[in-house]
Amino acid sequence: MGFKNRLGLGMSTAALGLFLISSGTFAFFNDTSDAGGTFTSGTLNLSANPGTVLDLDNIKPGDTFTRSYTLKNDGSLNIADILMTTDYTVLDAKDDNSAEDFGDHIEVTFSWNNEDEDSPVHKKKLSEAASMEPDILGEHTLEAGKQDEVYVTFEFIDNGKDQNIFQGDTMEIQWTFEGMQEDGEKK
Amino acid sequence: MGLKKKLGLGVSTAALGLSLIGGGTFAYFSDTAEADGTFSTGTLDLSADPTTVIDVENLKPGDWMNRSFELINGGTLDISEVLLSTDYSVDGNDEFGEHIMVKFLYNDDKTIVPIGDNNIIYNTTLEELKNMEPDAVENKIFVPYFEERGGLEAGDSDELHVQFEFVDNDEDQNEFQDTSLNLEWTFEARQGEGEEK
Numbered sequence: 430m431g432f433k434n435r436l437g438l439g440m441s442t443a444a445l446g447l448f449l450i451s452s453g454t455f456a457f458f459n460d461t462s463d464a465g466g467t468f469t470s471g472t473l474n475l476s477a478n479p480g481t482v483l484d485l486d487n488i489k490p491g492d493t494f495t496r497s498y499t500l501k502n503d504g505s506l507n508i509a510d511i512l513m514t515t516d517y518t519v520l521d522a523k524d525d526n527s528a529e530d531f532g533d534h535i536e537v538t539f540s541w542n543n544e545d546e547d548s549p550v551h552k553k554k555l556s557e558a559a560s561m562e563p564d565i566l567g568e569h570t571l572e573a574g575k576q577d578e579v580y581v582t583f584e585f586i587d588n589g590k591d592q593n594i595f596q597g598d599t600m601e602i603q604w605t606f607e608g609m610q611e612d613g614e615k616k
Numbered sequence: 617m618g619l620k621k622k623l624g625l626g627v628s629t630a631a632l633g634l635s636l637i638g639g640g641t642f643a644y645f646s647d648t649a650e651a652d653g654t655f656s657t658g659t660l661d662l663s664a665d666p667t668t669v670i671d672v673e674n675l676k677p678g679d680w681m682n683r684s685f686e687l688i689n690g691g692t693l694d695i696s697e698v699l700l701s702t703d704y705s706v707d708g709n710d711e712f713g714e715h716i717m718v719k720f721l722y723n724d725d726k727t728i729v730p731i732g733d734n735n736i737i738y739n740t741t742l743e744e745l746k747n748m749e750p751d752a753v754e755n756k757i758f759v760p761y762f763e764e765r766g767g768l769e770a771g772d773s774d775e776l777h778v779q780f781e782f783v784d785n786d787e788d789q790n791e792f793q794d795t796s797l798n799l800e801w802t803f804e805a806r807q808g809e810g811e812e813k
Contacts, residue, residue, distance in 0.1 A: 462662045462663045
């Protein structure tokens with residue numbers, strides 16, 4: 430072989446070697462495997478029917494009235510608590526109530542049973558209820574897909590005194606029911 | 617001999633000598649012998665069983681689930697490294713993955729409430745797991761796991777225990793009602809270091 434040829438061959442061999450070192454050849458064995466899963470959350474859905482509980486006229490001290498309405502669980506999860514917020518406005522017909530709150534004279538009772546023997550879940554003056562957020566479900570659970578009747582009794586308390594300032598007055602009450610989930614559990 | 621002739625002879629001798637150095641004449645005795653051998657490579661085979669690790673519905677905040685699955689070495693080579701990449705798609709609010717925690721456990725958790733701190737190898741949200749590099753995940757989970765239980769030898773299988781929790785963060789999480797998350801885990805097994813055989 431001529432000297433030039435040998436030199437050339439040597440150079441290309443060196444070039445090949447350098448190329449291999451710089452770019453790197455990586456060869457390892459590996460294998461992959463897939464695994465997966467799905468998480469789907471449920472729904473919490475509470476509806477109250479009818480929306481307007483009562484529309485009462487011509488009431489006087491001592492009158493009581495009971496109405497019922499249906500609370501329905503339309504979701505997929507059980508409802509453990511129903512928190513109730515009360516809002517009311519008094520329309521003072523003769524503007525003579527001054528500091529007296531009509532809400533102090535109305536007592537509201539919630540129960541899940543129409544029988545008197547059953548102790549109610551909630552029994553408060555309207556004015557007190559307004560600052561609370563009680564759980565009217567109590568020990569009960571409203572299961573998914575089920576509905577239950579809640580009985581509301583109103584009493585315009587006759588306190589044995591002059592309550593004439595409330596003549597002609599109207600009260601508008603708005604209740605908001607918030608259904609809450611049960612505690613987390615192992616699934 | 618004349619000077620010219622001597623010079624000429626000297627030059628030609630040098631030329632001959634140089635060419636001998638350059639070209640080379642070889643004359644030697646030689647013999648050849650043959651030897652051969654076979655190289656067969658081993659196989660690296662990792663599978664997970666079951667492939668559906670979890671399928672849970674009607675979740676609410678606070679729920680937790682324990683699941684176990686097996687990593688099986690069906691090959692002939694020992695597996696000493698496992699990398700995990702996580703991906704998921706959400707049908708609903710994208711942030712669902714931030715509210716699901718996954719705990720990788722050393723041993724099965726048989727408690728009734730979600731606890732067991734010294735049983736936890738690594739604890740993170742699915743969203744964080746998705747954004748981690750697979751070898752960072754390996755360092756957090758499989759390096760301690762294999763240290764505790766030994767590597768995954770050829771023909772062996774090992775149980776991996778996990779605990780998922782839809783965390784109740786005491787805030788309104790109603791945006792996650794009726795949301796579905798589809799989780800995909802890809803385990804990549806790698807061979808061990810090269811060794812003398």
